[in-house]
Amino acid sequence: MKMNKLLLIDDEEGILKVLSMSLRHEGYVVHTAPNGREGLAVFEKEHPHVVLTDLKMPGMDGFQVLRRVKEIDPDAEVIVITGHGDMDSAIEALRYGASDFINKPVRDEALRIALDRAREKLEMKRQLRAYTTDLEQMCQIATEEVRRKSEFQDKLITSSNDGIVATDESGTIILFNPGAEKIFGYSRRELVEKKNFADLYPDEVAEEFRSGFRRKRDKRGWGWKEVNIQAKGGEPVPVRFSGALLYEGDNVIGSVGFFQDLREIRRLQRELVQSERLAAIGQTVARLAHYIKNILTGLQGGMYVVNIGLDKDDKDKLKAGWTMVQRNIGRVSDLVMDLLTYSKEREPEYRDCFPNDIVEDVCELMEAKAAQNKIALVRDLDPAVGQVTMDPSAVHRCLLNLVSNAIDACLFDLSENKEWRVSVKTEQAEDNVIRFSVTDNGAGMTSDVRKKLFSAFFSTKGGKGTGLGLLVTHKLVQENGGRIEVASEPGRGSTFTICLPYRRDAGDGIRRRARAGKNH
């Protein structure tokens, strides 16, 4: 049994003796003292749990003992023993902190009840103290934990490369990390508790937050999207933005926005584009130089043959040499025309024409080359295609390029014993559109080649191609508001299809469509 240490103070020796005997019998460890002064000395030495003291004693009386004991140990239980019917003293003692009183003569029954009550009180106090201590400890641990977490989060936010901006429920900025300072150009001091998110965010972002604040629980966050924010100096800064509303239960308590700086990425992208462009220019120049060198070779050869013809007065040689010179001058002229067409904006020249006649013209021009190489050149013309208003020279140019490519595709086809065939087809398509298609059963293309078809100066014909033909064709088709499509399979051949709009009478409509086509 704990808390069983008693101090008994009384100036009557008889009472001390009787009470201590009876209390020891009950299992208490009892210390006794005959007066207040000695009683306090014992108290300080033994630290009893309960003090039983007579109030009326010579020298230091029970009140003084009570006060001193409470000063030394506020938790000690003091029971005072009062004279019979001395309620005033009892009440006085209770006011001074006594836990109970018993009247003289002390009866065992009353004493036991008082002691039990005192021990209960002590036990409660002990438990309370234990709880309090535990609570304090737990509170300390929890506080420490919270502090650590908060410090950790602070560091996370501070060291984040992303700009993090948080607001309270009114939209006032309450957090602005160094990442945000770098992006927005403002310092924390300028914004925190001073500005609203609307002062900082671009309109479209601010509007999202505003709508989020208005509609409860409707929206919690936004995925990443790219926007331009305006930095302090007015400089637009490209960022990736995502945001979230902060909730406590159903109530919005604030917002947070995350901003990733895209300036460096954009700079690298620009550099990449620039270096790709330079590489493309380099390739273009090399290819053109090669092609021009070929033409020069032809011209020099022609000159040589012409000179021989002059020396020998040989008309056949003169003719052959002169043909070489003419052919190569033709190549130079074609090249220059292609380059001009490719580099200049050109307004389509609309005229009344018969598309089927243009196809006939082109086929006649290519007939000799096709026949020489045993390639059948087939026309498949839709009689429904009548007179229309179009840009005939553009159509002519495009078809000539496509048919010439189709013949080359047959020439470069490595298959054996194939009956090569190039067919040119016209069709009256929907909505005032004529569809021209050029199909060959030649070499065909891999998807790699197909992807590069309309890119700058790409050629599969070695020194024999400028890589300009399809580029020019593509551009002409776009300028005329049409579109071009390709289907191809290696070893099986290719089909190029051009759809061009027209009007039955000349007007502005087609011109507008042509312009719209350019923006694609």
Add this chain to the structure above:
Amino acid sequence: MSKKILSVDDDPDIIVFVKTVLEENGYTPLIAKNGETGLAMAKVEKPSLIILDVLMPKQSGIRMYRELKNDPELRDIPVIILSGIAKRTFLRSQEALTEFGDEPVPEPSAYIEKPVDPQELAEIIARFVK
């Protein structure tokens, strides 16, 4: 009788040019516009020299060169490659064919990158046709 020289090329400019150079230097020119015809003519005519372009549609000069060198009757005819592609590229193509399992073939007697001067072409031809 003057020596026969076969020129295999698809480029009309080169055909006229080489033909004229050959005539001017006292040879009899034979002309083929692709590898297939060229090989057939070589077998029939047994020329003293073959001038071969590498980049031609249909049967390429690369293939024709190998067939010439693998044919016991034709392999001793000297071959001059006259080409728009660099010598390195041509040799690499031959190596590649060898790697694919073909028999290795000797290098051509001469390799000329276009353009070529008529005088230079005549001198090179004269080295192999005595």
